[in-house]
Amino acid sequence: MQGVQLLLAISLFTLLFSFASASDPSPLQDFCVALKDAKNDDAVFVNGKFCKDPKLVTAQDFFFSGLNVPGNTTNQLGSKVTPVNVEQIPGLNTLGISLARIDYAPSGLNPPHTHPRATEILVLLQGTLSVGFVTSNPDHRLIAKVLYPGDVFVFPVGLIHFQFNIGKTNAVAFAGLSSQNPGVITIANAVFGSKPHFNPDVLSKAFQLDKNVVTRLQSRFG
Template identity: 75%
Template sequence: MVVAEDFFFPGLNKPGNTSNAVGSRVTAVNVNQIPGLNTLGISAVRIDYAPYGINPPHTHPRATEILVVVECTLYVGFVTSNPANKLFTKYLYPGDVFVFPEGLIHFQYNVGKTNACAFAGLSSQNPGVITIANSVFGSDPSINPDVLTKAFQVEKDVIDRLQAQF
């Protein structure tokens, strides 16, 4: 009962709409868009960035990501896990490739005055994504501000302002 359309996705040639708070748009192509990826262990994304747009710190709990820059210059990086929390960063130019290991928090930032574009492959047909700020400050229901003030060692009004953003 499988057909060619189960292995096809049109549209990664079209830029995503980056007119949002972070100035980026991720267009995912995973098992939800291409049923034929089921059990194959791969997926892909196109990431478009407005000038100075960011793909905010996030993690993929089930995949390593390999990013290829197509257009503009990106500042990218990831942080190792506790206790080291070592930051690895690089400026990437068209044709450059960078790898983000599975489960580690990482980001990409367009440092240019023009739009940027990158493509990435992920080592899972369903890599998942946890955007750190959204998860911490935008949970429903909200995390108790007392927990966050202690964790981030800031005043409650800072946490209130952050939670209001999400």
């Protein structure tokens, strides 16, 4: 009996250790400023980016300017996301954080989307937003809230979420994300604008839509 308990304990420890070791490792240096490419064999490739020689790092590698400038919302959605991630600030590489400014015209929408690698925390500076996210299977529960200036809302990692300007004036929000490169999957674009397109029969059955409706949507998003 004791042998079985010992074996069970070892198995449990192994399982927990495997989970723990699967998480992102802590940085082993102060920073790893990203390079777009490497010109010598000594470059180190960390988290999808080459690292700049620390001796050549400057303040500019940790700097971005322009988030005071409103984004252009003259588009079909009436919104504009201005990201500040590792592509804009190379010093964010390996630091696990980024942010974005989102501008919304009246009735502007940041459409349903997900960030596969990040939780998002959003603070509204101006205007009135209806925001929310949908829980995973099997509940698909919509958790939604109306935000006013100074309000904060969190969108858990990987869940479909949105923001919609329900006010009569422009709205502005800033969002922090728990990844240097959170990624974005906009649901409508991904489903109906994939390259190449999904077989229309697949989407017709999945969304319970007439096939002609699916092909029209594919032509619009394609």
